[in-house]
Amino acid sequence: MQNNMVKTIGYIAVAGLFLVLMSSVFTVNETEKAIKFYLGKIVKSDYEPGLHFKWPLVNNVKLFDARIQTMDSNPERFLTAEKKNVIVDSFVKWRIGDVTKFYTVVAGDIDQANLRLDQIIKDAFRSEFSKRNIKQLVSTDRSDIRQLLIENSKSVAANLGMEVLDVQVMRIDLPEEVSVSVFRRMEAERERVAREFRSQGSEASEKIRADADRQRVVMLANAYRDAEKLRGEGDAKSSEIYAQAYGRDAEFFAFYRSLNAYKKTFSNSNMMVLDPDSEFFQYFKKQK
Numbered sequence: 001m002q003n004n005m006v007k008t009i010g011y012i013a014v015a016g017l018f019l020v021l022m023s024s025v026f027t028v029n030e031t032e033k034a035i036k037f038y039l040g041k042i043v044k045s046d047y048e049p050g051l052h053f054k055w056p057l058v059n060n061v062k063l064f065d066a067r068i069q070t071m072d073s074n075p076e077r078f079l080t081a082e083k084k085n086v087i088v089d090s091f092v093k094w095r096i097g098d099v100t101k102f103y104t105v106v107a108g109d110i111d112q113a114n115l116r117l118d119q120i121i122k123d124a125f126r127s128e129f130s131k132r133n134i135k136q137l138v139s140t141d142r143s144d145i146r147q148l149l150i151e152n153s154k155s156v157a158a159n160l161g162m163e164v165l166d167v168q169v170m171r172i173d174l175p176e177e178v179s180v181s182v183f184r185r186m187e188a189e190r191e192r193v194a195r196e197f198r199s200q201g202s203e204a205s206e207k208i209r210a211d212a213d214r215q216r217v218v219m220l221a222n223a224y225r226d227a228e229k230l231r232g233e234g235d236a237k238s239s240e241i242y243a244q245a246y247g248r249d250a251e252f253f254a255f256y257r258s259l260n261a262y263k264k265t266f267s268n269s270n271m272m273v274l275d276p277d278s279e280f281f282q283y284f285k286k287q288k
Helices: 002-023 099-106 110-129 134-139 142-158 176-248 250-268
Strands: 025-028 032-038 041-044 050-053 059-065 069-072 076-079 085-096 162-173
Touching: 025 032, 032 099, 041 099, 059 099, 069 110, 076 110, 085 110, 099 110, 110 142, 110 162, 142 162
Parallel strands: none
Antiparallel strands: 025 050, 032 041, 032 059, 069 085, 076 085, 085 162
16 A cells, blocks of 8 residues: 555656646747747847746746738828829838847737838838839839838837838829729720820821822922933934835835825825815826
């Protein structure tokens, strides 16, 4: 009976020692940050990933998620330099930087941290957008605005123990009532540009048509001149050949011309009134 009691006490002691040992160690993963407290007071927070020790009962440890968090903000209105509203949709990437400050300021609450960070980012947006008009916001490289927003919010977020890694603007929209007027102005501007292009096209068309007509007149005049020149040269050559041929046998060519005259006259007229002794009928007379 006594031996059994001793064994039981031994088992209880071993179990108690095991529990004490288990409560004396804690593990910090690579995705976590840890704070150790001594009777509610922070004594250490810069723990590397791995196994660590603490005093049971007097020390307690809180673990926090050290992975990158995403704060997706609701679309918000901001005023530009020209006092016009724009609707901005954005998100922020952040993580815990100083875990002691993070616990002290927001009690380690991620939701509370997002609320505080959201206000910081909105202030940064408000500051940057108030320096630019709508055209600059649309035409400026988003990476430039992103860098400015990160720089402006990083120091303020550090006071909360948070490290801002990225601020991205997903969309910049105009309010509906503004969009309608902007679209109308854009439509009017495009119409003006289209009319200008059509006017320039018509002017160019008239110039091309006038130049084509001028070239046509010049080409026809040159062609007519060349044709007349060739015709004159042909007539001169023909007259020269005819004169040379007529000079070789004048009697024959006189007879040939009379035959052609008879042919034309008799084919075009049924009655002629001529003196039979006229020169026209000289080849009808009997030659002696």
